[in-house]
Amino acid sequence: MLSYTIRRLLLILPTLLLVTIIVFTVIRLVPGDVIELMASEQEFISGKGAEAIRHALGLDAPIFVQYWRWISGIVQGDFGTSLWTGEPVIEEITRRYPISFELGLLALVMGLLIALPIGVYSAIRQDSAGDYISRSFAILCITVPSFWLGTLVMVLPAIWWHWSPSMVYIPFISDPLGNLKMFIIPSAILGMGLSGTTMRMTRTMMLEVLRQDYIRTAWSKGLSERTIVIRHALKNALIPVVTIVGMQLPILIGGSVILENIFNLPGIGRLFLQVINNRDYTVLSGINLIMAFFVLVLNVVVDLTYAFLDPRIQYK
Amino acid sequence: MVEELATRPPAAMLERKKHPMLVELVVRLVKEKPLALVGGFIVLVVFLTGVFADFLAPYGMAEVHPTEALSPPSVKYILGTDLLGRDLLSRIIFGARVSMIVGIAGASLNVLVATMIGLFSGYVGGKFDIVVQRVVDAFMCFPHLIIMLTVMSILGQGMLQLILVLGVTAGIGQSRVVRSAVLGLKENIYVKAAVAIGCSVPRILYKHILPNVMAPIIVIFTISMGNMILSEATISFLGFGIPPPAPSWGGMLSGAGRNYMMVAPWLAIWPGLALGIAVFGINMLGDGVRDILDPRLRGGLGRYDTATRKKSRDKKPS
Numbered sequence: 001m002l003s004y005t006i007r008r009l010l011l012i013l014p015t016l017l018l019v020t021i022i023v024f025t026v027i028r029l030v031p032g033d034v035i036e037l038m039a040s041e042q043e044f045i046s047g048k049g050a051e052a053i054r055h056a057l058g059l060d061a062p063i064f065v066q067y068w069r070w071i072s073g074i075v076q077g078d079f080g081t082s083l084w085t086g087e088p089v090i091e092e093i094t095r096r097y098p099i100s101f102e103l104g105l106l107a108l109v110m111g112l113l114i115a116l117p118i119g120v121y122s123a124i125r126q127d128s129a130g131d132y133i134s135r136s137f138a139i140l141c142i143t144v145p146s147f148w149l150g151t152l153v154m155v156l157p158a159i160w161w162h163w164s165p166s167m168v169y170i171p172f173i174s175d176p177l178g179n180l181k182m183f184i185i186p187s188a189i190l191g192m193g194l195s196g197t198t199m200r201m202t203r204t205m206m207l208e209v210l211r212q213d214y215i216r217t218a219w220s221k222g223l224s225e226r227t228i229v230i231r232h233a234l235k236n237a238l239i240p241v242v243t244i245v246g247m248q249l250p251i252l253i254g255g256s257v258i259l260e261n262i263f264n265l266p267g268i269g270r271l272f273l274q275v276i277n278n279r280d281y282t283v284l285s286g287i288n289l290i291m292a293f294f295v296l297v298l299n300v301v302v303d304l305t306y307a308f309l310d311p312r313i314q315y316k
Numbered sequence: 317m318v319e320e321l322a323t324r325p326p327a328a329m330l331e332r333k334k335h336p337m338l339v340e341l342v343v344r345l346v347k348e349k350p351l352a353l354v355g356g357f358i359v360l361v362v363f364l365t366g367v368f369a370d371f372l373a374p375y376g377m378a379e380v381h382p383t384e385a386l387s388p389p390s391v392k393y394i395l396g397t398d399l400l401g402r403d404l405l406s407r408i409i410f411g412a413r414v415s416m417i418v419g420i421a422g423a424s425l426n427v428l429v430a431t432m433i434g435l436f437s438g439y440v441g442g443k444f445d446i447v448v449q450r451v452v453d454a455f456m457c458f459p460h461l462i463i464m465l466t467v468m469s470i471l472g473q474g475m476l477q478l479i480l481v482l483g484v485t486a487g488i489g490q491s492r493v494v495r496s497a498v499l500g501l502k503e504n505i506y507v508k509a510a511v512a513i514g515c516s517v518p519r520i521l522y523k524h525i526l527p528n529v530m531a532p533i534i535v536i537f538t539i540s541m542g543n544m545i546l547s548e549a550t551i552s553f554l555g556f557g558i559p560p561p562a563p564s565w566g567g568m569l570s571g572a573g574r575n576y577m578m579v580a581p582w583l584a585i586w587p588g589l590a591l592g593i594a595v596f597g598i599n600m601l602g603d604g605v606r607d608i609l610d611p612r613l614r615g616g617l618g619r620y621d622t623a624t625r626k627k628s629r630d631k632k633p634s
Contacts, residue, residue, distance in 0.1 A: 018454035026463075030470050143596040145546055147553045148588030151569055155577045155584045254461030258550060272462065273554060276469040288466060292457035299457075 001307065008300045019292045020074070024067055027285045079286040084278045089286040092271065100267035102172070103190065103256050106183055108245070110191030111198060114141075116234075116241075118195075119202025124229055126207060134199070141196030146255050149189050150262040167264045186259040193255055194248050201244045205237035212236075239309050246302030249295055337530060344608050345601075352604020358597025366413035373406035378561050386580045396582040399573050404582060407563040408590050414564050415545045415594060418475065422482040422544035427537050429487025431529070434494025435521050439502055449495075455488045464547065468556040475558050478551065482544050490536050497529045531609040538605045542598035549591050565591040 061069070073080065079089035122134040158164040165185055170178040209215065210233055218228045257269035264270075268287060275283045345352050365372060374394075381401035389396045395404040437448040455463075464481050471477040501507065502525065510520050549566025551557035558564040560571060568587040577584040 015450060015453050015457065018451055019457055022454055022458075026466060026470070139596065139599065143599055144592050145549060145566075145588065145595070147550060147566070148569060148591065151574075151577070151584050151588065155581055158578055159581055250459035250461075253459040254550075257461055257465075258554065261554065272465070276465055276556065279469065284466060284469070288458065288462060291459055291462055292454075295457045295459065 005304060008303065012296050012300065015296060016293065019296070020071055020289065021067075023285045023288045023292070024070060026288075027281050028063070028066075030279075030281060074289070079289075080282040082280055082283050084275075084280045084283075089283050092283060093268065093286060093290060096266060096268050096271050099169075099265055100253075100256050100260065100269060103183060103187055103260065103265060103267060104252050106187035107190035107194065107252060107255070110188050111194035112191075112245070114191060115195035115198035116202055119199040120206055120229060120234060122199070122203045123206030123210065124225070135203070138196045138199040138203075141192045141199070143196075144192075146189050146193045147258045147262065149192070150186070150259055153185055153189065154262065165263060169264065169266050182263075182265070186263045186265065190252065190255045190259055194245075194252060197248065198241060198244055201241050202237065205240050206233055209233045209237045235309065239306055242302060242305055242309065246299060249298055253291060253295075338534075341534070341605065341608060345604055349604035349607065352601050352607075355597045355600025355602075355604065358593060359601055362412050362594045362597065363416055365409055366416035369410045369413045373403075373409040375403040375406040377407055377410035377563050378402065379406070386576060388580070389582055395586050396580065398568075398580075398583055399576055404568075404586055407568060408565070408586055411563040411565045411568065411587065411590065412594070414475070414558060414562060415548065415591070418479055418482070418548040418558075419541045419545040419598070421479045422486070422548070423537050423541040425479060425483025426487040426490060426540045426544070427533055429484055430490035430494050430536060431526075431533060433488065433491035435498055435525060435529075437491065438495035438498030439517070439521055439525060441499075441502075445495075452488055452491060455485075460485060460547070461550065464551060465554065465556055468551060473556060473559045475562070478548060478557050482547055486540055486543065490540065493532050493536060494529055497532050498525055501525055501528050535602070535606045535609050538598065538602040542595045542602060545591070545598065546595050565594075 070080075077090060079093075081088050082092060085092075118134045118137065122131045125131050154164060165182070170182055172179040206229075215228060215232055218232050223232075253269075256267065257272055259265070260267045260269035261273055268291075271283070272287050274280075275287065345356065369377075379402060381397065381403075383401065384393070384397055385399055385401040387393060387397045387401070393403050393405070395408065397403055398407070433448065433452070437445045437452075464485055467481045467485075468477060471481065507520060507524055510524050515523075548557055549564065552564040552566035553570045555567075555570060558567055560567060565587045569584065573580075573583050
């Protein structure tokens with residue numbers, strides 16, 4: 001297990017190298033006239049001319065030198081400085097990531113809290129009215145765009161009850177309850193979007209597992225439905241569900257960009273949109289790289305959780 | 317119906333074999349998947365709305381009536397007007413055209429990219445495959461929305477750019493599905509026979525492999541169409557998609573109109589509802605198509621499963 005873990009982590013490196021090359025190339029595709037435009041936009045803000053921007057992006061050196069400079073900086077934790085504020089990229093990101101992390105984590109928990117019970121119920125009462133309602137709900141969760149739901153939550157309660165979610169960010173340390181209150185709605189919306197797929201996967205896997213011989217054995221032993229469903233069926237049905245949850249991570253990150261923007265949460269997603277608007281390409285490549293790295297590492301973590309869920313899977 | 321089949325089984329079976337794949341797919345959808353049919357109907361309605369938008373819309377898509385800005389739903393403006401006094405219903409109707417163009421073009425490009433990468437990577441195999449797959453791996457690490465917005469910020473706004481970005485990013489990821497199908501197919505004896513009689517690689521791919529991966533390709537197409545439409549709306553909502561005067565369902569929910577949604581809630585409701593219904597329809601259709609064409613993805617609820625399902629339910633003591 002340990003050697004497998006180490007090998008998996010080492011295998012990240014070649015992929016990560018490719019990831020850096022993609023990020024590097026994409027930013028290099030910025031057309032020259034955009035640099036001129038950035039220069040004219042920024043000249044009166046930071047006094048930087050086109051040449052200075054080229055230098056900051058490292059565009060004034062041969063391409064291999066550029067890549068080497070950039071990558072050796074990143075290895076040492078230096079992602080460059082923002083073209084807009086002049087602040088080191090890494091500082092800006094570390095300041096904001098806890099907010100996105102909290103949103104993502106809460107959304108994940110919410111998503112599972114919605115998906116697992118409904119998915120299990122739907123499977124054990126297959127083809128009942130409740131099953132049909134649950135399945136329709138799952139499709140609804142997948143279909144309704146989160147930005148529309150977010151917009152409706154902003155607009156309708158304000159019209160009906162003159163209530164609207166807080167727009168001023170409350171840090172967790174100063175007011176934990178107010179902070180949670182602020183996060184609960186966006187994370188519920190984000191979680192709803194995730195729960196649809198998970199719910200359907202849970203249902204399908206439960207149906208498959210419930211037909212296995214050992215479930216019949218459990219029934220004939222006279223175990224209660226509760227024990228069978230939770231201890232014998234659910235645990236074995238969860239492996240593909242974990243995969244689905246892992247695969248949804250990119251969707252989770254994308255969704256947090258939308259919801260942070262609607263609900264005014266100053267996380268990475270909001271920073272990302274600001275940065276795109278300002279064409280702040282150093283920060284942009286930093287965010288891209290960190291996101292990709294995060295997804296990569298979490299994929300390995302998901303793979304490793306299989307062993308905990310199913311002792312038959314042994315990594316060697 | 318049972319009797320009908322019993323009286324003339326050979327003819328029915330023969331006839332069925334002759335159908336081309338798409339016709340058979342439609343026949344089976346109609347017969348077996350009522351929900352998919354509902355989805356297909358919605359897609360058809362949205363499609364026709366897009367095609368005939370010029371005739372259906374009571375006003376032009378950018379026709380402004382400044383004196384009647386933000387007027388509530390009435391006989392004259394069935395869904396009300398927006399900030400500039402443009403008829404919301406007309407804009408939603410023209411929005412169907414935008415969504416359909418992006419959906420169909422994006423999904424086609426997606427399929428094209430996925431098929432090209434998947435076919436070559438899967439068939440050629442070896443070192444080539446390893447290298448290509450690592451690049452695909454690396455691409456899949458980037459959250460979709462993040463990479464799409466990044467590229468849009470570089471290419472600039474516009475429908476063509478959006479279609480390119482949507483189609484290519486999704487296609488790279490979906491190539492996995494095609495590749496895994498090709499990996500299984502290339503071990504078949506008829507492919508080896510084709511190699512033995514000296515067919516060129518492109519000919520083998522085109523004549524022997526491609527027809528057999530059509531099923532997953534059609535599934536990718538239908539399912540990705542919904543994602544394309546949703547992604548277009550999301551990107552336009554965030555302000556990086558289709559530039560403002562063109563009516564995009566996502567774009568209509570953003571921009572200056574957002575500040576007036578409290579006084580004009582219809583601005584917040586209708587475009588999103590149109591989008592939700594369209595995506596719902598495509599997803600339902602896509603689910604049905606997948607169930608029929610790609611049994612591996614079906615999960616526990618297939619045609620062949622009906623018998624076991626009944627049995628297992630009877631067995632349950634509850």
